[in-house]
Amino acid sequence: MTEQAESGWETVIGLEIHVQLNTRSKIFSGASTQFGAEPNSQACAIDLGMPGVLPVVNAAVFPKAVAFGLGVGAEIGMTSVFDRKNYFYPDLPKGYQITQMDYPIVRGGKVDVLLPSGITKTVRLTRAHLEEDAGKSLHEEFQGATGIDLNRAGTPLLEIVSEPEMSSAVEAVAYARTIHQLVTYLDVSDGDMSQGSFRCDANVSVRRIGTPDLGTRTETKNVNSFRFLERAIDFEVARQIQILEGGGRIIQETRLYDPDKDETRPMRSKETATDYRYFPEPDLLPVVINEKFVADVRATMPELPAARRQRFESQFKLSNDDATFLSSSLPLAKYFEQAGQTAEDFRLAANWVRVELLGMLNKQGLDIGESLISATQLGELLRRIKDGTISGKIGKSIFDALWAGDATSVDEYIESHGLRQVSDSDTLTPIIEKIINDNTQQAEQYRSGKTKLLGFFVGQVMKETGGKANPQQVNDLVKTALDQAPP
Amino acid sequence: MKVSKEVVEQVAELSQLNIPENEINDVIESLNQVLALVEEMQSVDTTDVPVMANPLDATQTLRADKVTEPDQRGRFQEIAPDARDGLYVVPRVVE
Numbered sequence: 001m002t003e004q005a006e007s008g009w010e011t012v013i014g015l016e017i018h019v020q021l022n023t024r025s026k027i028f029s030g031a032s033t034q035f036g037a038e039p040n041s042q043a044c045a046i047d048l049g050m051p052g053v054l055p056v057v058n059a060a061v062f063p064k065a066v067a068f069g070l071g072v073g074a075e076i077g078m079t080s081v082f083d084r085k086n087y088f089y090p091d092l093p094k095g096y097q098i099t100q101m102d103y104p105i106v107r108g109g110k111v112d113v114l115l116p117s118g119i120t121k122t123v124r125l126t127r128a129h130l131e132e133d134a135g136k137s138l139h140e141e142f143q144g145a146t147g148i149d150l151n152r153a154g155t156p157l158l159e160i161v162s163e164p165e166m167s168s169a170v171e172a173v174a175y176a177r178t179i180h181q182l183v184t185y186l187d188v189s190d191g192d193m194s195q196g197s198f199r200c201d202a203n204v205s206v207r208r209i210g211t212p213d214l215g216t217r218t219e220t221k222n223v224n225s226f227r228f229l230e231r232a233i234d235f236e237v238a239r240q241i242q243i244l245e246g247g248g249r250i251i252q253e254t255r256l257y258d259p260d261k262d263e264t265r266p267m268r269s270k271e272t273a274t275d276y277r278y279f280p281e282p283d284l285l286p287v288v289i290n291e292k293f294v295a296d297v298r299a300t301m302p303e304l305p306a307a308r309r310q311r312f313e314s315q316f317k318l319s320n321d322d323a324t325f326l327s328s329s330l331p332l333a334k335y336f337e338q339a340g341q342t343a344e345d346f347r348l349a350a351n352w353v354r355v356e357l358l359g360m361l362n363k364q365g366l367d368i369g370e371s372l373i374s375a376t377q378l379g380e381l382l383r384r385i386k387d388g389t390i391s392g393k394i395g396k397s398i399f400d401a402l403w404a405g406d407a408t409s410v411d412e413y414i415e416s417h418g419l420r421q422v423s424d425s426d427t428l429t430p431i432i433e434k435i436i437n438d439n440t441q442q443a444e445q446y447r448s449g450k451t452k453l454l455g456f457f458v459g460q461v462m463k464e465t466g467g468k469a470n471p472q473q474v475n476d477l478v479k480t481a482l483d484q485a486p487p
Numbered sequence: 488m489k490v491s492k493e494v495v496e497q498v499a500e501l502s503q504l505n506i507p508e509n510e511i512n513d514v515i516e517s518l519n520q521v522l523a524l525v526e527e528m529q530s531v532d533t534t535d536v537p538v539m540a541n542p543l544d545a546t547q548t549l550r551a552d553k554v555t556e557p558d559q560r561g562r563f564q565e566i567a568p569d570a571r572d573g574l575y576v577v578p579r580v581v582e
Contacts, residue, residue: 023552030555039573040564044556048563060552081541088503090577102538137580147574275501285547 009244010209011237012217013172013202014164017179018157019189020133020197021064027132027156028055028098035195043135043150049094054283057082061130061156062289064188065105066297068158071182071304072125074109079288080130082281090148091135099159101278103286104129106158112306113178114324116170123175126161133157152196158188164203164214169233173226176200181305185330193224200229204236206244215240216250220264223257232257236264308333316346326350331368335375342379345386352382356399373402380410393467394419423470425477428461432474432481435460446482454479488526490518 026033029046046053069076081103084096106128113121135150160179166172180198184191191198205217220236223229235257240250255264303311305327312323326336332353340349357378361371381402385395398413407413414420422428435457436443446453457478462469495515499506506514564570569577 025552025554025556030550030553032554032556038558038560040560040575041558041573042556043563044559045563046556056550057547058552059549062549086501090575090580138574139579141574142571142576144579145569145576146578146580147571147576149574275497277501280541282541285541285543285545287549288546 007241008209009206009237009241010211011167011233012164012205012207012214013166013168013233015160015162015166015172015176016201016203017160017162017176018133018199018201019160019179019183019191021061021156021158021188022190022197023058023060023064023156025058026154027058027061027130029154030056031154033155035192037151039147039149040151043153047093047150047154055098055281057284057287058156061158062105062287062293063297063300064186065128065130065158066289066294067186067301068128068160068183068188069106069109070294070298070301071186072106072109072111072128074125074128075107076289076294077103077105077107078290078294079103079286080105081286082130082284083278084281085276085278087276089134089137090146091137091150091153093135093150093153097132097134098281098284099131100129106160111175111178111182113171113175114306115174121171121174123165124163126163128158128160131157131159158183164205164217169230169237172202172233173230176226176229178305181328185302185305193226196224199224202229202233202236204233204240205250206237206240215244216252218250218253218255218264220255220257221267225259228257228259231259231262232264235262239264302330312346316340316350318347318350322350322354325354329368335368335371338375339379339382342376343382343386345382348382348386349379352378352399356396360403372405373399377402377408377410384410384414388421388423388470390414390419390421391467391469391471394421419468421470422465422468423473425473428465428469428474428477429481431464432457432461432477435464436478436481443482454482457482488522490515490522 020033021027023033025031026047029044031044031047032042034042046055066076080100082098083101085099085101086096088095104127106125108127109125110122111125113123115121133152133155135148135153138147138149141147162175166175180191183189183198189197193199200223202220202223203217204220205215207213207215218236218240220232223232236255243250251266254267256267257264308327309323312318312327313320316323318326327333335357336346336349336353339353340346343349357371357373361368378399381395381398384390385392390398398407398410398419401407401413402410439457439460442453442456446457454475458471458474461474461478462471465474492511492515495506495511495518560573564573564575567575569575
């Protein structure tokens, strides 16, 4: 805000996010949507736009779109209609894209976006509609020709359109992250940005503060990482301000972000292409859903990220930071809750999941779903730390053993390796006495005021007991023994 | 409403149709006949009539999310004008 006030310019951003739905087959054909197949091996006659073929709608796209709509509190289009958007490009062999124009499946809605500053901003959605993806053009493969891979053609997309309500790249990224979290929570999409499952188009314009009308906007297309989205918007805002301050005009155009050069540049002029000549798709009938359908979808929806974050704070007394982090993905949230429940201590579980488990996962480049320690195993381990059976230090060694597959049951491992914490003063006292007798010089120094040496004695006892002694208890016992008059 | 030569030329370009110069007047005339019919239809009062997305009194049946199409790339590429390395090859399009 202050930055804007200083420059005298205000930024207006709206995002169109294309989310690939995680179905097995395409939206209008029975071809596979599997990523990474041989070029065109998953492009059937319908995807190729062969004469005489007809689209048949995949039922799986509707519950997913409706779940998203419910997740953002939108009106669900009980009757949704497909339309043709006409344009010529080789990656769209039919000459039109089947999409939804006037009667989309999701109408309106809003999301609460938690900004890095800690402030929550509500961003309204215009709509979200179902459509098919186009194929891929490869310009570098052949001299003077373009290669076309139509495997992606017909892949189901949900295009989520926001109102132009974001005023900085940081806000736009926070909004995109919120949508990403929501669609992965709801199992609408795998959200894999490296495979193009989540792509952002940013509509950006600037205007002098206090100007009522929006400035001319540009659209930067197909940004497939949050980092690039932030950089692309920042570049575009700076470019537009520079042009306007130099007395120039912004041209309404489509631009492409080049991460190597960190700049946006014009892609194609929309001047003749703006006329998409939409009309209702004559090959498809309206799709009608009823209240029961919507209720069934609602019943299968998990608790959403924002609600879960609040519950983690209030029910488990987690810090805002821990709650935000642990609710960030559904698998992580489930893992944490299971571990906490087994341990009967959620704050202990929060700490171990964040520090030990994620430290290990990051080191090995693994995902939470690939953890070699189950949530129940971690919970059992933490329960033994909590009830004093083992020390935290021994706990870490058992954690490593579980990870390496050397242990399966925590309790069995503790018993078989004799790791039970020694809190029995009858066992500890003789050890402590022996150590004091062996180190009379240090004991003298301690008694004459060098109390820092307490740590030395505690360390010796811990060493003698193989780390199994209860450190707090050793501390107390050593102190008492040393404070007594020398024998 | 009547279409002009410019409108016809623009729509032809959008549709990638090549209309020879000596045929353009015929095209304008036949389009204008169609539009005259549309204009006549627009005199019907449609207040309170809901917009109809499809003339059939039916709704769409849906198919289960199953992969049913096998890979027939070989057969499709046999009839393509040009295909190399599994890709369909077209004249260069540059963005």
